Amino acid sequence: MFLQIVTSVLATGLLYALISVLQQNRTLSASLPPGPPGHWLFGNAPPRAFPYRHFAELTETYGPVFTLRFGRRIVCVIGRYQAAVDILMKHSAETSDRPRSVAANEIMSKGHRVLMTPAGERLKKYRRALHAFLQPSSSATYKPMQYKNAKNYVLDCLHDGRHHLYHGRKYAASVVMSVAYGKTTPTSYSDPEVLQINKSLARLGAALKPGAYLVDTYPILKYCPGYASHLRRYREEELALITKQANAVRELLAKGEAPPSFTAYLIENQERLGISDDELAYLSGAIFGAGSDTTAAALGIMTMAAACYPEAQARVQAQLDEVVGRDRAPTFEDEDLLPEVTAFVLEAYRWRPVSAGGFSHRATKDVVWNGYVIPAGAEIIGNHWAISRDPEVYPNPEDFKPARWLNEHGRIRNDLKFINFGFGRRVCVGQHVADQSLFINTALVLWAFRISQDAQCPIDTYAFTDTANVHPLPFSLHFEPRVKDMEAMLGAQAE
Numbered sequence: 001m002f003l004q005i006v007t008s009v010l011a012t013g014l015l016y017a018l019i020s021v022l023q024q025n026r027t028l029s030a031s032l033p034p035g036p037p038g039h040w041l042f043g044n045a046p047p048r049a050f051p052y053r054h055f056a057e058l059t060e061t062y063g064p065v066f067t068l069r070f071g072r073r074i075v076c077v078i079g080r081y082q083a084a085v086d087i088l089m090k091h092s093a094e095t096s097d098r099p100r101s102v103a104a105n106e107i108m109s110k111g112h113r114v115l116m117t118p119a120g121e122r123l124k125k126y127r128r129a130l131h132a133f134l135q136p137s138s139s140a141t142y143k144p145m146q147y148k149n150a151k152n153y154v155l156d157c158l159h160d161g162r163h164h165l166y167h168g169r170k171y172a173a174s175v176v177m178s179v180a181y182g183k184t185t186p187t188s189y190s191d192p193e194v195l196q197i198n199k200s201l202a203r204l205g206a207a208l209k210p211g212a213y214l215v216d217t218y219p220i221l222k223y224c225p226g227y228a229s230h231l232r233r234y235r236e237e238e239l240a241l242i243t244k245q246a247n248a249v250r251e252l253l254a255k256g257e258a259p260p261s262f263t264a265y266l267i268e269n270q271e272r273l274g275i276s277d278d279e280l281a282y283l284s285g286a287i288f289g290a291g292s293d294t295t296a297a298a299l300g301i302m303t304m305a306a307a308c309y310p311e312a313q314a315r316v317q318a319q320l321d322e323v324v325g326r327d328r329a330p331t332f333e334d335e336d337l338l339p340e341v342t343a344f345v346l347e348a349y350r351w352r353p354v355s356a357g358g359f360s361h362r363a364t365k366d367v368v369w370n371g372y373v374i375p376a377g378a379e380i381i382g383n384h385w386a387i388s389r390d391p392e393v394y395p396n397p398e399d400f401k402p403a404r405w406l407n408e409h410g411r412i413r414n415d416l417k418f419i420n421f422g423f424g425r426r427v428c429v430g431q432h433v434a435d436q437s438l439f440i441n442t443a444l445v446l447w448a449f450r451i452s453q454d455a456q457c458p459i460d461t462y463a464f465t466d467t468a469n470v471h472p473l474p475f476s477l478h479f480e481p482r483v484k485d486m487e488a489m490l491g492a493q494a495e
């Protein structure tokens with residue numbers, strides 16, 4: 001008898017769930033942006049590989065915004081520039097939330113990881129703190145440190161061009177460790193501390209893969225004793241590591257020996273910022289997580305473009321020769337007179353965007369766009385890859401053409417924008433630090449070398465990792481010095 005009651009309650013529950021899914025699908029699909037048909041219950045099949053490339057093809061078929069359904073999840077994908085402006089920038093207040101991430105954020109990161117933090121008070125607190133330290137005027141103070149590391153990057157490429165991608169990673173890690181913790185010596189990717197950070201980041205990446213954990217579909221599992229206990233162990237290990245790093249800065253501060261850093265700023269202003277010790281540790285750690293691999297990938301893409309497009313490279317070098325000459329190295333002071341360098345960087349950002357698929361946002365209210373409704377609760381993805389290929393904004397998008405960023409006076413156009421740092425209230429807080437890194441490394445490396453491909457091993461410009469932030473797979477470059485006495489001029493030994 002009891003069994004019969006349980007069975008009939010379960011059957012009624014299931015039927016109710018099915019009917020509500022069907023009703024939701026019917027009511028919503030009338031107003032949602034169009035999209036490819038899917039299974040009546042399960043919706044669309046998730047793409048197996050390189051989702052951003054698959055989504056770019058769907059943009060060609062279904063238009064600037066299309067809808068996918070994964071079970072009850074509704075995902076609207078934006079593939080054109082103006083739609084991204086209309087939805088993610090003009091409606092930023094309603095589209096700056098993140099989709100819920102139970103395994104990777106709530107369990108593995110105590111809900112403290114800024115990139116996944118939902119819209120609300122904690123996010124405001126986090127972004128206020130990050131902004132204070134990474135806004136343009138603060139970022140400008142890191143230029144001397146970035147310059148020193150960029151010179152090391154060039155010298156590393158001079159001595160050992162085979163490992164140029166590794167040198168880019170060393171540059172990026174050194175800069176973010178300096179910004180986050182005030183570390184003054186170069187940071188190698190083989191440092192035990194960095195190995196541990198990267199281990200945590202790899203675990204996070206695995207937990208973020210769609211379908212990796214059932215708890216993301218059935219959040220109730222989070223409360224089952226013993227469920228995914230390894231994720232809780234990962235969290236303890238990571239928290240111990242980032243707390244140790246923050247405590248090291250605390251000790252230096254107490255002795256009056258701490259160099260300026262984001263962590264020192266957070267500790268000194270902890271009460272005013274209203275952040276707990278754990279939040280502080282995660283915030284400091286966020287700088288490495290968000291800023292290291294991304295910057296390294298962008299450097300790799302810049303050198304890849306230089307080798308694949310020798311004419312574009314030569315244009316930059318002609319301006320470097322005219323403005324700087326070959327008897328001294330370019331500096332940040334030359335930036336205004338080197339628009340060709342900036343244009344080259346902007347085109348590299350557009351050509352192979354690092355966050356190729358973009359990071360998911362979530363609508364907190366219905367958003368009306370072009371007569372369609374993106375309902376509250378829907379995920380919104382600004383697909384950087386497709387938007388960067390919008391032919392109305394970037395004609396002949398497959399061409400690598402830095403000149404598109406310049407006006408008739410050879411200055412950077414201010415009517416053309418790029419989107420590789422994301423959208424609205426979630427836009428990358430580290431973009432000024434990143435832009436400075438890309439400018440100075442591009443100026444120095446193209447001043448120092450003519451970069452070319454290895455004829456035996458041509459570059460495949462589509463060979464990238466299939467990850468949220470993409471990285472070029474290893475490729476060979478030839479670095480032919482353009483200047484004499486490079487080491488003397490750069491005045492630093494590679495470490």
Ligand code: HEM
Nearest residue numbers: 115290291294295298354355359421422423426428430434
């Ligand atoms: C070329 C290098 C970089 C690229 C391409 C990049 C790209 C991005 C993108 C696309 C987002 C998400 C935006 C969105 O949700 O719409 C983001 C977020 C973020 N970035 Fe960057 N980034 C770079 C460098 C950096 C650096 C150097 C730092 C720190 C110094 C940094 C810190 C952050 C943080 C903390 C977030 C989370 C913001 C939030 O979710 O509210 N990034 N970045």
